[in-house]
Amino acid sequence: MIAVDQFQAPGQEIPNVTALIFPEDQAGYLVGALAAMVSKAGKIGAVLATDAIPPVWRFGEVFRAGVVATNPKAELNIIYHNDVGVDRTFTDPEWGKTTAHSMIDKGVDVIFGGGGKTGNGALLGAAEKDVPAIGVDTDQYFTVPEARKVLLSSAMKRLDDGVFDLLKAAKDGTIKGGNVLGKAGYAPFHDMEAKVAPDVKAKMDALAKSLEDGTVK
Numbered sequence: 342m343i344a345v346d347q348f349q350a351p352g353q354e355i356p357n358v359t360a361l362i363f364p365e366d367q368a369g370y371l372v373g374a375l376a377a378m379v380s381k382a383g384k385i386g387a388v389l390a391t392d393a394i395p396p397v398w399r400f401g402e403v404f405r406a407g408v409v410a411t412n413p414k415a416e417l418n419i420i421y422h423n424d425v426g427v428d429r430t431f432t433d434p435e436w437g438k439t440t441a442h443s444m445i446d447k448g449v450d451v452i453f454g455g456g457g458k459t460g461n462g463a464l465l466g467a468a469e470k471d472v473p474a475i476g477v478d479t480d481q482y483f484t485v486p487e488a489r490k491v492l493l494s495s496a497m498k499r500l501d502d503g504v505f506d507l508l509k510a511a512k513d514g515t516i517k518g519g520n521v522l523g524k525a526g527y528a529p530f531h532d533m534e535a536k537v538a539p540d541v542k543a544k545m546d547a548l549a550k551s552l553e554d555g556t557v558k
Contacts, residue, residue: 360521388455445472475492
């Protein structure tokens with residue numbers, strides 16, 4: 342059995358289960374650097390579900406690291422929706438939207454949204470204010486079409502490549518149990534392509550390669 346995005350704790354692995362997990366830290370770092378490079382005001386915001394869930398925390402805190410490493414003078418505001426229970430933290434698009442609006446009204450000019458419908462709400466809030474936004478997990482150009490006009494990129498887990506590789510291993514009889522680390526990256530710029538400077542694109546390509554080969558950790 343292949344379990345996608347399902348971490349198995351050491352010593353608690355289930356026989357015949359291969360868990361595909363992802364380096365969210367790499368994807369978060371990439372889009373943090375991107376946000377810092379495209380922000381004109383040097384004010385960046387992140388609207389996230391909860392830091393109680395490790396993947397969301399990794400996305401948010403390494404987004405912070407990517408911003409700081411790229412522009413140490415940037416003003417960064419990261420807000421987690423920790424004021425409600427886990428049953429609501431991922432399903433509150435109105436909170437995501439109003440939180441994004443509040444940040445933008447204070448001068449933030451790039452919004453990172455992550456965490457189910459709550460993160461989607463942040464993207465929609467950015468779209469309403471015509472401010473560049475960054476999604477999470479998949480290429481959200483296809484999952485939140487209402488935000489396409491401002492969607493700069495997304496911090497992506499490469500689900501397609503990871504699942505394909507494991508299916509191939511299963512067919513070949515070489516698949517193993519436990520956790521298997523997939524790949525992460527960032528989504529294409531799509532409608533924002535013309536607004537991303539060539540030097541930014543070159544720096545993003547170089548940074549992605551450095552993270553993948555371990556030059557940057």
